[in-house]
Amino acid sequence: MDVKEMKTLNGDIPIHEEEEESISIRKGAWSYEEDSILINYVTIHGQGLKRTGKSCRLRWLNYLRPNIRLGNFTPGEQLRIIQLHCFYGNRWSKIAEYLPGRTDNVIKNFWRTRVHKLAKQLKYDINSAEFRDFIINIWLPTLSEQILASKAHNCNYIDPSSSDDVPKTPPLQMDSWAEFSEDVLSGPVEAHPVSVLDNGLDFFSSPFISYGFHGNGKSTQF
């Protein structure tokens, strides 16, 4: 049973999600009314799933709750993740606060699959200065180009991560980051295929987040 279901069991009118956020979580001893609600629910629905509360919670948070965003990360989201990871490290839940509708789990998966894979294929240590330079000098500028191209291509799209409700991306502590303007980071963002760049990078070779890197005898995708 999810939180919203519990809140409507009393026969009250359904609670809007905005209101839901403002309702404080009760702790401590259960009241008679709460016991009644729980008994009624189990009477109607049975004890239900052979799942732990922890498992149910995870399923709800990562997949079922309203406003969850599924699907591939946009260039803007990727840019923000990379930027935020430089600031917060592996604090995935913190990073997720800046990406509405995205969970810490999917961000973690993105980092561990796409980014680690890229580092491995380029034969860089994920924490090395060389890989950091690659990100700053090649990957991020390319993402920025894609974002700007998307802006030009689709003026009506609004990037959810740029809404006023989302915390601003924290300041980065590397000089190179200053080169990336707020204009790039705050504008509308959507993935669009981008043509081959003149430096030999072939980005967006698939409709999903998949890039090719050809150079120095290395060929990879991330």
Place this chain on the structure above:
DNA sequence: AAGTGGTTCAACCGCCGACAT
């Protein structure tokens, strides 16, 4: 078509801190 290896991502695990008793 079948086998194999690589990739993705949802789910699980273990730890830790907060809180109630």
Place this chain on the structure above:
DNA sequence: GATGTCGGCGGTTGAACCACT
């Protein structure tokens, strides 16, 4: 203060899927 419970977090696993031979 001691103990137990629970939620949140980051790390890890494994099933499903995909690409290639």
